[in-house]
Amino acid sequence: xxxxxxxxVIGYLLLVLILGVYLSRRSFLNLIDFxxxxxxxxxxLAGTSMAATTxxxxxxxxxxxxxxSRGIAGNWEWWSFGFAHVALIYLFARxxxxxxxxxxxxxxxxRYGGSAxxxxxxxxAFLFAVPINALGIGYAMLAMAKVLEVLSFWQLFGLDPATDxxxxxxxxxxxxxxxxxxxxxSLWNVVATDLFQFVLAVLGSWIVAxxxxxxxxxMRPLVEYFSLGNSxxxxxxxxxxxxxxxxxxxxxIPSSTFLAYxxxxxxxxxxxxxxxxxxxxxxxxxxxxxxEKAAWLFxxxxxxxxxxxxxxxxxxxxxxxxxLPDRELGYPLLMVNYLPPVILxxxxxxxxxxxxxxxxxxxxxxxxxxTNDLYGRFLSTQAGTGExxxxxxxxxxxxxxxxxxxxxxxxxxxxxFRLVIAIGxxxxxxxILRWFWWRINAAAELAAVVSGFLIGFIVSTAPGSAxxxxxxxxxxxxxxxxxxxxxxxxxxxxxxxATLDRFYAKARPGGPGWRSPQRRTGLPPQQNLALDLxxxxxxxxxxxxxxxxxxxxxxxxxxTGWLALLMAVSGGTWLKQLNRQPTFPAxxxxxxxx
Numbered sequence: 001x002x003x004x005x006x007x008x009v010i011g012y013l014l015l016v017l018i019l020g021v022y023l024s025r026r027s028f029l030n031l032i033d034f035x036x037x038x039x040x041x042x043x044x045l046a047g048t049s050m051a052a053t054t055x056x057x058x059x060x061x062x063x064x065x066x067x068x069s070r071g072i073a074g075n076w077e078w079w080s081f082g083f084a085h086v087a088l089i090y091l092f093a094r095x096x097x098x099x100x101x102x103x104x105x106x107x108x109x110x111r112y113g114g115s116a117x118x119x120x121x122x123x124x125a126f127l128f129a130v131p132i133n134a135l136g137i138g139y140a141m142l143a144m145a146k147v148l149e150v151l152s153f154w155q156l157f158g159l160d161p162a163t164d165x166x167x168x169x170x171x172x173x174x175x176x177x178x179x180x181x182x183x184x185x186s187l188w189n190v191v192a193t194d195l196f197q198f199v200l201a202v203l204g205s206w207i208v209a210x211x212x213x214x215x216x217x218x219m220r221p222l223v224e225y226f227s228l229g230n231s232x233x234x235x236x237x238x239x240x241x242x243x244x245x246x247x248x249x250x251x252x253i254p255s256s257t258f259l260a261y262x263x264x265x266x267x268x269x270x271x272x273x274x275x276x277x278x279x280x281x282x283x284x285x286x287x288x289x290x291x292e293k294a295a296w297l298f299x300x301x302x303x304x305x306x307x308x309x310x311x312x313x314x315x316x317x318x319x320x321x322x323x324l325p326d327r328e329l330g331y332p333l334l335m336v337n338y339l340p341p342v343i344l345x346x347x348x349x350x351x352x353x354x355x356x357x358x359x360x361x362x363x364x365x366x367x368x369x370x371t372n373d374l375y376g377r378f379l380s381t382q383a384g385t386g387e388x389x390x391x392x393x394x395x396x397x398x399x400x401x402x403x404x405x406x407x408x409x410x411x412x413x414x415x416x417f418r419l420v421i422a423i424g425x426x427x428x429x430x431x432i433l434r435w436f437w438w439r440i441n442a443a444a445e446l447a448a449v450v451s452g453f454l455i456g457f458i459v460s461t462a463p464g465s466a467x468x469x470x471x472x473x474x475x476x477x478x479x480x481x482x483x484x485x486x487x488x489x490x491x492x493x494x495x496x497x498a499t500l501d502r503f504y505a506k507a508r509p510g511g512p513g514w515r516s517p518q519r520r521t522g523l524p525p526q527q528n529l530a531l532d533l534x535x536x537x538x539x540x541x542x543x544x545x546x547x548x549x550x551x552x553x554x555x556x557x558x559x560t561g562w563l564a565l566l567m568a569v570s571g572g573t574w575l576k577q578l579n580r581q582p583t584f585p586a587x588x589x590x591x592x593x594x
């Protein structure tokens with residue numbers, strides 16, 4: 001990078017830090033102001049912020065590693081979560097907003113009652129804020145450190161990679177930046193800068209994709225390179241039809257793993273009903289309709305806008321750097337080698353923007369757990385707003401330090417990402433059922449969360465675990481966790497009628513699982529579950545069909561493109577018809593729970 005490029009990066013940093021200081025002057029009356037923006041976020045800002053959160057500097061590096069080792073089909077490792085994200089739109093977004101909570105841990109004491117609910121809230125707050133959140137911040141910092149390595153940043157200061165620990169220097173500087181930028185930011189500060197940072201990050205990804213394609217002579221030569229050599233790399237599925245159904249010869253993505261992506265991972269994971277920072281955004285929107293719109297916008301941006309520039313760049317990196325040992329470095333190498341001055345500075349700035357967007361979100365989100373669900377709930381129940389905000393800012397420092405530690409001791413983004421999935425797998429089914437079935441109790445969810453975390457960690461790190469494929473690990477974690485939580489649920493009493501009625505009156509979920517509370521409270525549901533399930537299916541066809549339409553035609557796979565277009569049009573037409581039907585079902589009093 002030349003001096004002009006560094007000036008652009010420094011100018012951006014100064015801009016966002018000044019903006020952060022300016023926004024931090026806003027006064028906050030309570031935690032809802034600080035962590036939920038006073039429930040005043042417009043839907044377009046909430047949805048964009050959700051997309052910005054999932055777009056960090058680690059994402060293009062992670063996808064470069066995926067495509068380099070597993071082909072395009074390897075992206076199902078994150079595409080599979082699209083099933084849960086579509087369900088979030090119609091099944092859960094309105095319910096989350098109607099619950100009026102600050103965090104999903106706080107939701108535990110709305111859905112359940114007694115000491116078990118309090119214990120569940122505290123355990124979830126700690127696990128999500130510290131170990132799980134640290135890994136998320138860790139692989140974002142690790143990716144930014146790799147970018148600094150490729151840019152030879154520390155050599156500008158006379159440091160020698162052979163004798164100096166450049167990773168340590170990178171982690172320390174990035175931690176200081178996160179603490180200054182994100183440690184004192186409210187949710188409003190975070191989302192106010194997310195819009196600008198997201199636009200900049202997407203623009204940067206398209207610039208790299210265009211430059212990469214030009215470097216190999218265009219899209220057709222890029223596609224022909226793989227068609228002549230290893231056409232499996234271009235397959236969007238790991239199966240093909242060659243006189244019969246056959247498995248693609250990509251050794252690093254076995255059938256058990258691919259099937260786990262499509263049929264297990266998305267519903268068994270801890271975010272099966274949304275979860276985490278998504279809930280923070282949805283709970284901060286102005287209305288239930290805004291929450292649904294925000295979830296739709298997130299899906300469109302996350303899968304429709306961002307997918308293909310990353311994949312195109314990853315394919316180009318395979319052609320240009322065929323023997324690169326660390327495939328994740330392919331993306332920053334493309335930037336350094338094929339972008340001219342000024343443009344390189346802008347793209348590096350876009351990656352820095354993506355990093356800051358994700359880091360600030362994770363710090364604010366984790367701090368909301370430690371402050372709202374641990375300190376304010378258990379340690380200082382009479383704390384005033386000033387004390388709680390101080391605790392929130394102190395917890396931001398703790399979370400940043402734990403994330404930095406994870407980044408320092410790790411080498412591979414993909415491995416960290418899969419560890420996050422493994423330790424979060426198991427409780428997903430409980431999280432879905434708790435909305436629609438009265439019998440799920442706090443003991444069952446507590447057992448699912450704790451056992452899933454412990455089993456996932458053991459299965460991922462124990463000696464000899466490498467003999468299992470990732471899909472087999474997910475199946476083992478889910479099976480053991482399910483056995484444990486179902487047993488605990490059957491051995492413990494259900495929640496009291498008063499607790500169930502209180503939750504039902506607040507959230508008003510649909511389906512047959514709440515008929516007794518419906519009868520006792522005299523309140524009809526505010527959700528047509530059968531209709532929303534159909535909308536979810538239709539939206540899934542529209543979303544995935546649209547994504548693969550772009551990919552099919554972009555990669556000159558006409559059959560895939562036309563088939564995906566038909567799927568998208570069918571899903572859109574079906575969804576339009578469903579939207580004309582009545583939203584709420586007629587009440588059915590007098591029917592007992594089954």
